[in-house]
Amino acid sequence: MPYVRIWVHLIWSTKNRDKVITEKIQPLLINHLIENAKQKEIYLDMVNCMADHCHLLLSLSTTQNIGKIVQLLKGESSHWINKNNFFHGHFEWQEEYFAISVSESQVNQVRQYINKQKDHHHKRTFTEEYSLLIKNVGFEI
Numbered sequence: 001m002p003y004v005r006i007w008v009h010l011i012w013s014t015k016n017r018d019k020v021i022t023e024k025i026q027p028l029l030i031n032h033l034i035e036n037a038k039q040k041e042i043y044l045d046m047v048n049c050m051a052d053h054c055h056l057l058l059s060l061s062t063t064q065n066i067g068k069i070v071q072l073l074k075g076e077s078s079h080w081i082n083k084n085n086f087f088h089g090h091f092e093w094q095e096e097y098f099a100i101s102v103s104e105s106q107v108n109q110v111r112q113y114i115n116k117q118k119d120h121h122h123k124r125t126f127t128e129e130y131s132l133l134i135k136n137v138g139f140e141i
Contacts, residue, residue: 006060007045007102009110011053011133012074015092017126019051025086029054029077036076042069045107048114053126055114057102066099098133 014020021029026049033054037044042064046057058069074093081091102110124132 002062004060004062005104007104007107007110008058008060008066008099009102009114010056010058010066010070010097010099011130012070012097013053013094013126013130015094017052017094020087020091021049021051025081026050028086029081032080033073033077036073036080040072042072046111046114048117050117050126053130055117057107057110057114070097070099098130100133 029049030047033047033049033056034044037058041061043059043061044056045059046055048055056073060066060069074097078091078093081087
C-alpha cells in the first residue's frame with residue numbers, strides 16, 4: 001500500500017466575486033462541502049467560506065487530481081445552492097481557482113489562516129488577498 005499525503009490549499013470565489021454567501025448560508029454551505037467531500041472520498045481537512053469565496057485544505061489520494069476535485073466540489077455545490085433556492089437568480093462559482101501545495105510543516109499555519117478568515121478580511125479584501133497570493137507564488141496573471 002502506498003503512503004501518500006499531498007496537502008493542497010484551494011481557494012475559489014463566487015462568480016464576479018459577488019458577496020452572496022450570507023452568514024445564514026455559510027454554515028450550510030460548509031457542512032454541505034464537508035458531506036459532499038466525504039461521499040466522494042475527498043479528504044477535506046479544513047474549510048471556511050466568506051461572502052465571496054471559500055478556502056479549503058485537502059489531501060490528495062493516489063487516484064485524485066486537483067482539477068477533478070475542484071470540478072466535483074464546485075459543480076455539485078453550485079447545483080445544491082441553486083436547487084435549494086438560496087439566492088435570487090442563478091448562482092455560479094468563478095471558473096478560476098487557486099491551488100497550491102502545502103508542506104507538512106506548514107499545515108497547522110494554513111489551518112489557522114483558513115480558520116481566521118473573518119478576522120483576516122477586516123484588514124484585506126478578498127481581491128487584495130488573492131492578488132497577493134498570486135504574486136507571492138509567482139503566477140503570472
